[in-house]
Amino acid sequence: MSAPGPDGADLPPALVLRGVSKRFGAVEAVRAVDLEVTPGEVLAVIGPSGCGKSTVLRLVAGLESPDAGEVLIAGATVAVGGGRAVPPERRRVGMVFQDHALFPHLTVARNVAFGLHGRPAAEREARVSEVLELARLADKGDRYPHELSGGEQQRVALARALAPRPAVVLLDEPFSSLDESLRAQVRAELVGVLRASGATALLVTHDQTEALSVGDRVAVLRDGVVEQVGTPDAVFERPATRFVASFMGDADFLPAQVHHALLTCEIGVVSTVPGWGAADTAVEVVLRPHEVALEVAPPGTAEPAVVVGVEYHGAFLLHTVRLASGRTLRSWQPHGVRHPVGTAVTARVRPGLVPTLLVDDRAVSGPPGAP
Numbered sequence: 001m002s003a004p005g006p007d008g009a010d011l012p013p014a015l016v017l018r019g020v021s022k023r024f025g026a027v028e029a030v031r032a033v034d035l036e037v038t039p040g041e042v043l044a045v046i047g048p049s050g051c052g053k054s055t056v057l058r059l060v061a062g063l064e065s066p067d068a069g070e071v072l073i074a075g076a077t078v079a080v081g082g083g084r085a086v087p088p089e090r091r092r093v094g095m096v097f098q099d100h101a102l103f104p105h106l107t108v109a110r111n112v113a114f115g116l117h118g119r120p121a122a123e124r125e126a127r128v129s130e131v132l133e134l135a136r137l138a139d140k141g142d143r144y145p146h147e148l149s150g151g152e153q154q155r156v157a158l159a160r161a162l163a164p165r166p167a168v169v170l171l172d173e174p175f176s177s178l179d180e181s182l183r184a185q186v187r188a189e190l191v192g193v194l195r196a197s198g199a200t201a202l203l204v205t206h207d208q209t210e211a212l213s214v215g216d217r218v219a220v221l222r223d224g225v226v227e228q229v230g231t232p233d234a235v236f237e238r239p240a241t242r243f244v245a246s247f248m249g250d251a252d253f254l255p256a257q258v259h260h261a262l263l264t265c266e267i268g269v270v271s272t273v274p275g276w277g278a279a280d281t282a283v284e285v286v287l288r289p290h291e292v293a294l295e296v297a298p299p300g301t302a303e304p305a306v307v308v309g310v311e312y313h314g315a316f317l318l319h320t321v322r323l324a325s326g327r328t329l330r331s332w333q334p335h336g337v338r339h340p341v342g343t344a345v346t347a348r349v350r351p352g353l354v355p356t357l358l359v360d361d362r363a364v365s366g367p368p369g370a371p
């Protein structure tokens with residue numbers, strides 16, 4: 001896939017990984033990974049600890065070499081499995097780490113100028129001013145890193161990475177060292193700078209909210225394998241696998257039945273499923289807490305669900321209910337709606353849901369075996 005360039009010419013993808021694998025002894029850290037990032041795009045790479053996120057980033061940076069496959073940056077091959085590799089400093093990548101990795105004895109301006117050595121002094125100075133302006137640090141050029149807040153230090157690190165106009169900026173858990181109360185604000189500021197620069201970025205994170213809110217697309221990794229790549233809506237609303245469904249947000253799974261194009265489960269009719277024809281199939285339906293409605297059960301309701309837990313989250317309350325089968329489901333209720341533990345309720349799927357259906361842990365859009 002190419003993107004239209006400024007003059008109408010097609011630009012090559014900023015980054016391509018094709019069939020990339022990397023093994024450390026007995027551990028296959030990355031297995032046959034295919035990824036493509038278009039110019040100006042931010043791709044968030046997410047997965048549980050040890051799934052290979054940092055290895056993907058290090059393979060792009062040139063800090064590791066692939067055993068198989070190839071890596072291309074802005075159309076140029078920079079690494080081929082078992083073969084030649086372009087060294088990191090010649091790859092046109094910029095890096096931002098969680099600990100900033102700024103030089104403590106250099107001013108902000110000299111930190112930013114660091115990646116520009118070899119360029120004429122006037123050009124270097126002009127570029128440093130430009131990126132400091134972009135990072136809203138124009139008045140901080142003479143300060144030392146320890147004289148800045150954590151968020152400002154992170155923006156210096158980004159400014160330094162952007163200064164040489166890299167083809168791709170690699171961000172490795174850039175917010176994980178910040179405490180929770182600061183993180184959202186620092187993230188918004190940093191992403192603002194990144195967007196304003198028009199840079200292409202690969203963001204490694206283990207935080208689902210971060211991946212969904214920052215990425216133009218999200219790549220979900222598990223055990224070194226890409227389980228799904230898609231827009232934030234796609235990975236959240238149309239997960240390709242049970243793993244993606246449960247990793248990218250809260251999800252409960254109920255056995256369900258398709259019969260005459262109608263999907264039913266223990267809490268009743270979920271939806272129609274056009275395209276299933278007369279198929280009669282056992283599936284599992286993925287239900288997220290915002291998709292489940294609760295009402296106090298009318299007296300005499302046979303086998304009502306029972307509230308077994310209520311968590312206060314400020315704007316919303318997360319209710320957990322136990323169904324007659326013993327399975328549990330979660331439901332977000334708005335602020336002010338609290339069904340105390342022990343309340344008999346009826347659970348329903350909110351109308352309009354286009355459910356994700358799983359067969360053997362993979363999403364299906366029609367009866368198994370259909371073309």
Ligand SMILES: Nc1ncnc2c1ncn2[C@@H]1O[C@H](COP(=O)(O)OP(=O)(O)OP(=O)(O)O)[C@@H](O)[C@H]1O
Pocket residue numbers: 024025027028029047048049050051052053054055056206
């Ligand atoms: N240099 C290395 N030597 C041996 N094993 C390694 C090396 N680097 C990574 N691994 C292993 O490869 C796998 C993937 O590691 P990686 O650091 O890429 O995961 P990650 O998803 O970034 O994890 P985390 O979120 O915990 O940082 C892990 O099992 C890890 O132990």
